[in-house]
Amino acid sequence: MLKFILCDSSESDAVFIRRVIKLIAEKKEYDISFELISYLPSEVQEYISENEGLFVYILETSFGSSEIDGVELAKFIREKDRDSYILFCSKDKEYILKVMTALIRPSGFVIKRYNEGGGLEKLENMQLYIGDIYRDYLNVTQKENVLHINVGPDIYKIEYDQIMYVESFQKKIYIWTKNQRIGYYDKLSSLEEKLGEGFFRCHRSYIVNLNNISKVNFPDMVIEMKNKAKIPISRAQKNGLREILKKYESNIFEREFV
Known part of the structure; x- marks a missing residue:
């Protein structure tokens, strides 16, 4: 309360x-x-x-x-x-x-x-x-894996595992889930802090859900998500992505990291 x-x-x-x-x-x-x-x-x-x-x-x-x-x-x-x-x-x-x-x-x-x-x-x-x-109170106090965001007068409740990736474009944040896209005004850095572990900022304009990655092609600097979306990798984040993916490879055999 x-x-x-x-x-x-x-x-x-x-x-x-x-x-x-x-x-x-x-x-x-x-x-x-x-x-x-x-x-x-x-x-x-x-x-x-x-x-x-x-x-x-x-x-x-x-x-x-x-x-x-x-x-x-x-x-x-x-x-x-x-x-x-x-x-x-x-x-x-x-x-x-x-x-x-x-x-x-x-x-x-x-x-x-x-x-x-x-x-x-x-x-x-x-x-x-x-x-x-x-909305902020819910994100701070509720330890469930749910993100609460404010879109106008409404609060959306999004389960973390439903999020594919997050995109920043023209001062808006777009959260791409398995079945919808939700857009609202915020800073990507602010959302990055709320999402925490399990998500990685692979590019200045993108955050990906590590659990929803299908393939990573390092030579082409591209991540393919389970919904077939292709997300760019910045050169600055390439090594960091390699390191964090090592934690996931042993448990998720169907993924392909090139």
Whole structure:
């Protein structure tokens, strides 16, 4: 379960934010809970000093008469907790630069929009940020051999053994499985870290699933996958590929490594 801590100086805003996040979670079937809803940074500081875990912190940037603002609270959180998610939620756009230069690695900045009566009525991109955070949370916490990726508002669950290879093209990542291609925006290096063992980056634009290789032709610098796709090998990765394939050759006799 992904746990949320919400700190906002306005009680009505906090109620609205909680309701929006709960609706997103219900619609997308995210498993979440709210551990703390507070209007004072000091209460959040006290809570995280006494409790450990992976949290999503939803923070306002300004707390009126409080001695610290949301950025200072986020710095305190980062000193105690390097892995949790911090999402700022504020009407003050001028805080964006301060947030981005404060070395606190926020997950995003949600802009509050108010109606003419002064009531909060919209949280820009909240669904997108919550989706990104929940996808990353699943990849971090679930030890099953499954990759979770975010495509728009949807999260795809892809079993590792179904992945043939991954291709980077024009700032998008394309995951080729046994029966489909899924494209989304990300960096190949970021996905490489998530995939880990069993996958090898054979070229600056390609990652292959070592368990789904059919043939490797080193003279022609080409890998043939089980789905007949041909993937190039860069000269820089040739020796590294030879070494890692030695771990697989003894167990997979039908493969041909030339």
